[in-house]
Amino acid sequence: EQIQSVFPIVITGHVDHGKSTLVGRLLYDTGTLQSERYQEMVQSSCETSREDEFAFVLDAFEEERRRGITIDTSQIFFSSKLRPYVIIDTPGHREFIRNMVTGACYAKAAVLLVDATEGVQEQTYRHAWLLSIVGIRDVCVAVNKMDAVGYREERFQELRTSAEALLEKFGLSPSAVVPISARHGDNIVGPSDNMPWCRIAPLMDVLDNLHYTPIEEGAFRFPVQDVYQKSGERILVGRVESGSVRPGDKVRLLPRGDQATVEKILSFPEECAPCARYGEAVGLTLSGADAAVTARGTVLAHGELPRHGSSFAATIFWFFGEYSDGDAVTIRCATQAVEGTIALRQVFDPAQPEAELPCDLICVGEAAHCTIETRGDLVCDDPSLLPEMGRFVVEHDGIPAGAGIFR
Ligand code: GDP
Numbered sequence: 001e002q003i004q005s006v007f008p009i010v011i012t013g014h015v016d017h018g019k020s021t022l023v024g025r026l027l028y029d030t031g032t033l034q035s036e037r038y039q040e041m042v043q044s045s046c047e048t049s050r051e052d053e054f055a056f057v058l059d060a061f062e063e064e065r066r067r068g069i070t071i072d073t074s075q076i077f078f079s080s081k082l083r084p085y086v087i088i089d090t091p092g093h094r095e096f097i098r099n100m101v102t103g104a105c106y107a108k109a110a111v112l113l114v115d116a117t118e119g120v121q122e123q124t125y126r127h128a129w130l131l132s133i134v135g136i137r138d139v140c141v142a143v144n145k146m147d148a149v150g151y152r153e154e155r156f157q158e159l160r161t162s163a164e165a166l167l168e169k170f171g172l173s174p175s176a177v178v179p180i181s182a183r184h185g186d187n188i189v190g191p192s193d194n195m196p197w198c199r200i201a202p203l204m205d206v207l208d209n210l211h212y213t214p215i216e217e218g219a220f221r222f223p224v225q226d227v228y229q230k231s232g233e234r235i236l237v238g239r240v241e242s243g244s245v246r247p248g249d250k251v252r253l254l255p256r257g258d259q260a261t262v263e264k265i266l267s268f269p270e271e272c273a274p275c276a277r278y279g280e281a282v283g284l285t286l287s288g289a290d291a292a293v294t295a296r297g298t299v300l301a302h303g304e305l306p307r308h309g310s311s312f313a314a315t316i317f318w319f320f321g322e323y324s325d326g327d328a329v330t331i332r333c334a335t336q337a338v339e340g341t342i343a344l345r346q347v348f349d350p351a352q353p354e355a356e357l358p359c360d361l362i363c364v365g366e367a368a369h370c371t372i373e374t375r376g377d378l379v380c381d382d383p384s385l386l387p388e389m390g391r392f393v394v395e396h397d398g399i400p401a402g403a404g405i406f407r
Helices: 019-029 035-047 055-066 093-102 122-133 153-169 203-208
Strands: 007-013 075-079 084-088 109-115 138-144 176-179 220-230 233-239 250-254 258-267 281-287 299-302 307-318 322-324 328-333 336-348 361-363 367-380 391-396 399-406
Touching: 007 019, 007 122, 019 075, 019 109, 019 138, 093 122, 093 307, 093 399, 109 122, 109 153, 109 203, 122 153, 138 153, 138 203, 153 176, 176 203, 307 361, 328 367, 336 361, 367 399
Parallel strands: 007 084, 007 109, 109 138, 138 176
Antiparallel strands: 075 084, 220 233, 220 299, 233 281, 250 258, 250 299, 258 281, 307 367, 307 399, 322 361, 328 336, 328 391, 336 367, 391 399
């Protein structure tokens, strides 16, 4: 049975603009939170005089977590009618960048909350910057607390203009700007009677409409880990990082680009399989392949082909020692390892992105937009489509010292 892929999102925005309230509301309105359970929580929150606020739902979860019970507030699951979602927590700026570029978590989309009474604030600005630096392209702006401004359309239009201008500064354009009230549930999973002027789909529909190709349906990628010789056959061993393959499929051997045909798929120990899918470790035999291009690091691909070349725009995060512009490094992406250098373009301290740092050096905790120049060709993909082929580790003096994503 096919399990539907979970769509990972982050909810960002200035403090007090309603992140926790929105999470509670999403859980409640999608029926994730059992209603008895919810009533219980309301009850105990009334006793501590917090009344009917959804933010307390998360506090209650937090309390459970502290007591060692089930719910983990750094990963909250809910399902729309269409698909399951996970809300990934966004702790500090550094952790967020590190998690995104190392693949500890990878959000496909973000909701950026703007309080209708306060408008864009300092952290709104920072979060928009963060989203752009880690390459999240689908950003939905939710103008929250519309109830507190009398559900007035003019106020919404004003904020919409300023949110669009903010995102544009960082090269983003919002997938939608939606007026909501997280507290009252307006325009979240269904339309709102309080905003008859609103022609914009509810937030949940906007999220459901974001396109997402599950990795198992993506183009085929098979980075070769090792090659074995057995009874005169060359068996290429590795893991399918995306898509699937069958005997008879024509594949490209990248970066050189030769074509070959898959003959046999060997699942371990020795059996022939009719197919190899995303996540499976298998051996492949090819016909028509030049032995010289089937070494470790070769990437077998079909469907839409990956990028390959020797110069790539990227964003890196540095976590060990320091790097001076132009030092030699090794770039590791999937099973590839290529020598190269990094040309730093813009260096930032995530805590103070406004103050750009000199770009001759990057130190622990800093992030940079850069160009990766490699000596041989490298094969890579868009990280939001194929994470394993879209990010890389940087080794400096033989030590893993940074990580990044191709842009
Ligand atoms: P966070 O810091 O972004 O997580 O914000 P919270 O979810 O804790 O909300 C901050 C305050 O704003 C709380 O008192 C909420 O009850 C209130 N709030 C959140 N959403 C709404 C809303 O839609 N309307 C109004 N009037 N207040 C809201």
